[in-house]
Amino acid sequence: MNKNVNTKSIIIDKPLKLDCGQTINNFPLAYETYGALNEKKDNAILVFHALTGDQFVSGINPITKKDGWWSYAVGPNKAIDTNKYFIICANVIGGCLGSFGPSNTNSETNKVYGTTFPIITINDMVNAQNNLLDFFQIEKLFAVMGGSMGGMQVLQFISNFPDRAKIAIPIACTSSHSAQNIAFNELGRQSIMADTNWINGDYANQNKNPNKGLSVARMAAHITYLSKNGLQEKFGRKLQERDDLKFSFDADFQIESYLRHQGSVFVDRFDANSYLYITRAMDYFDLTKEYGGNLSKAFEKTKTKFLVISFTSDWLYPTSENKEIVIALNAIGADVAFVEIESDKGHDSFLLDVPEFLNTLKNFINNSYLII
Amino acid sequence: MKQEFKIISDFIEKNTRVLDVGCGDGTLMEYLKTNKEIDIRGIEISKSNSQKCVGKGLTVIEGDAEKDLTQFPDSSFDFVILSQTLQAFLNPEIVIQELLRVGKKAIVTVPNFGFWKVRLHLLIKGTMPITKNLPDEWYNTPNLHMCTIKDFYNFCHDRKIKLDKALALRNEKTSPINEINLNIKNLSAELGIFLIEK
Numbered sequence: 001m002n003k004n005v006n007t008k009s010i011i012i013d014k015p016l017k018l019d020c021g022q023t024i025n026n027f028p029l030a031y032e033t034y035g036a037l038n039e040k041k042d043n044a045i046l047v048f049h050a051l052t053g054d055q056f057v058s059g060i061n062p063i064t065k066k067d068g069w070w071s072y073a074v075g076p077n078k079a080i081d082t083n084k085y086f087i088i089c090a091n092v093i094g095g096c097l098g099s100f101g102p103s104n105t106n107s108e109t110n111k112v113y114g115t116t117f118p119i120i121t122i123n124d125m126v127n128a129q130n131n132l133l134d135f136f137q138i139e140k141l142f143a144v145m146g147g148s149m150g151g152m153q154v155l156q157f158i159s160n161f162p163d164r165a166k167i168a169i170p171i172a173c174t175s176s177h178s179a180q181n182i183a184f185n186e187l188g189r190q191s192i193m194a195d196t197n198w199i200n201g202d203y204a205n206q207n208k209n210p211n212k213g214l215s216v217a218r219m220a221a222h223i224t225y226l227s228k229n230g231l232q233e234k235f236g237r238k239l240q241e242r243d244d245l246k247f248s249f250d251a252d253f254q255i256e257s258y259l260r261h262q263g264s265v266f267v268d269r270f271d272a273n274s275y276l277y278i279t280r281a282m283d284y285f286d287l288t289k290e291y292g293g294n295l296s297k298a299f300e301k302t303k304t305k306f307l308v309i310s311f312t313s314d315w316l317y318p319t320s321e322n323k324e325i326v327i328a329l330n331a332i333g334a335d336v337a338f339v340e341i342e343s344d345k346g347h348d349s350f351l352l353d354v355p356e357f358l359n360t361l362k363n364f365i366n367n368s369y370l371i372i
Numbered sequence: 373m374k375q376e377f378k379i380i381s382d383f384i385e386k387n388t389r390v391l392d393v394g395c396g397d398g399t400l401m402e403y404l405k406t407n408k409e410i411d412i413r414g415i416e417i418s419k420s421n422s423q424k425c426v427g428k429g430l431t432v433i434e435g436d437a438e439k440d441l442t443q444f445p446d447s448s449f450d451f452v453i454l455s456q457t458l459q460a461f462l463n464p465e466i467v468i469q470e471l472l473r474v475g476k477k478a479i480v481t482v483p484n485f486g487f488w489k490v491r492l493h494l495l496i497k498g499t500m501p502i503t504k505n506l507p508d509e510w511y512n513t514p515n516l517h518m519c520t521i522k523d524f525y526n527f528c529h530d531r532k533i534k535l536d537k538a539l540a541l542r543n544e545k546t547s548p549i550n551e552i553n554l555n556i557k558n559l560s561a562e563l564g565i566f567l568i569e570k
Binding site for chain 1: 389419425426427428429432433434443
């Protein structure tokens with residue numbers, strides 16, 4: 001991981017009481033912005049990133065030197081048009097790109113926090129990011145949006161701050177992490193913790209890195225982001241730079257080579273402990289339970305206009321779970337639209353070039369901006 | 373805009389909450405929103421139409437009215453619109469019940485299978501009628517439960533559903549339907565438009 005890249009950040013001096021009971025203060029929150037805030041300050045969009053995302057939504061990510069994670073959707077004349085809107089995205093707390101996280105150094109001990117970092121939740125992430133609105137002196141955002149864990153943050157944000165966004169677009173997400181979701185995350189965590197270089201999370205203080213564990217965690221997770229058909233179509237049983245099976249455990253198949261590559265590039269940009277902390281935050285996410293089993297109550301105080309979007313081939317956060325959000329909103333007469341986009345690209349559809357998705361998003365955002 | 377939509381819109385009072393079931397590409401919703409300051413929601417089964425509606429900024433849910441109306445609370449809308457879709461449901465009786473549960477009133481329009489051209493088509497040609505309002509062949513029509521104006525009139529009567537208004541539409545012209553002229557309208561009208569309540 002390259003820790004020397006300069007990122008924009010604010011220091012949050014207001015104490016933040018975390019769900020785990022601890023209070024943090026004077027902590028950094030790294031962010032990036034795109035486009036310009038207009039005079040009326042009514043064109044701001046807060047984008048929330050997913051598990052392994054960061055604040056570099058669009059353009060070239062200065063760490064990876066690759067396109068930002070939502071480059072298909074965010075940019076000049078794109079669905080989320082940086083010529084029209086002011087887009088803000090922050091690295092979540094618990095993350096590893098400048099915001100307060102387990103790879104930070106504890107000033108009291110002069111050691112990297114590792115697993116002594118407090119457990120954080122989606123609620124904590126959102127509460128920390130709300131400080132950005134005060135920083136930019138934005139009374140009310142035009143929109144909050146995000147996919148996957150970003151969508152969970154959208155739901156939590158609206159429930160915590162019912163008056164601070166005009167529209168909300170949770171994409172490919174859920175109001176409550178399912179047993180299957182938790183199971184996959186646990187698989188990833190166990191893989192990291194099984195790496196002898198993890199050393200109970202203290203690896204950074206001992207100049208080690210659990211790259212193998214983190215890489216396997218990424219490989220397993222990556223499978224859940226794709227669909228069976230998508231994988232079959234792209235890879236099938238195609239062999240990797242060879243004419244025949246090698247009768248060994250090399251990467252004979254293209255899919256194996258692809259996953260290994262995904263794993264190996266991931267460890268260069270992501271901290272293993274952050275992976276533990278963020279997946280834990282996702283697993284703890286249960287907005288329904290937070291409101292006594294009635295999800296509708298989470299949105300009772302809001303007049304925000306919602307658009308919920310799911311994808312046909314997403315089996316990680318399937319349409320049925322996205323629809324539960326719609327049902328909860330309709331039960332209280334909230335303003336909610338919903339579409340399920342046809343795509344064979346699985347959960348990752350929201351990050352990819354899926355024209356029906358991007359067009360619907362673009363038209364909805366632009367028309368809503370004119371109406372509201 | 374279609375004459376049918378104009379009539380529907382005349383039925384609806386300003387500043388009310390309306391649900392358009394099977395809202396298509398959102399034409400009626402847009403009209404009601406701009407002209408009558410209606411808080412309007414839609415539900416639409418087709419993906420491309422749902423996306424069109426949402427793209428216009430309309431509050432539309434992609435879904436199947438036969439399953440998805442259950443999520444709306446009782447009397448959560450002042451009016452529920454069902455335009456020329458009743459015949460396409462597996463169970464129109466339950467759909468009508470649901471419309472009257474969700475809405476204080478419902479506006480239902482029915483392509484009239486008793487229209488004389490339809491009858492004549494079947495009588496003379498001996499094949500399933502194809503008309504302006506019934507454009508599909510028997511093998512690809514979405515219509516499972518065709519009915520006549522008289523059928524729907526009797527349906528409401530038998531179930532003690534109140535018919536607040538009943539209009540016959542023919543060549544863009546409307547006329548009231550009542551017990552006395554029912555047989556005539558059932559022959560002369562292309563479309564029946566009903567405002568009903570429990």
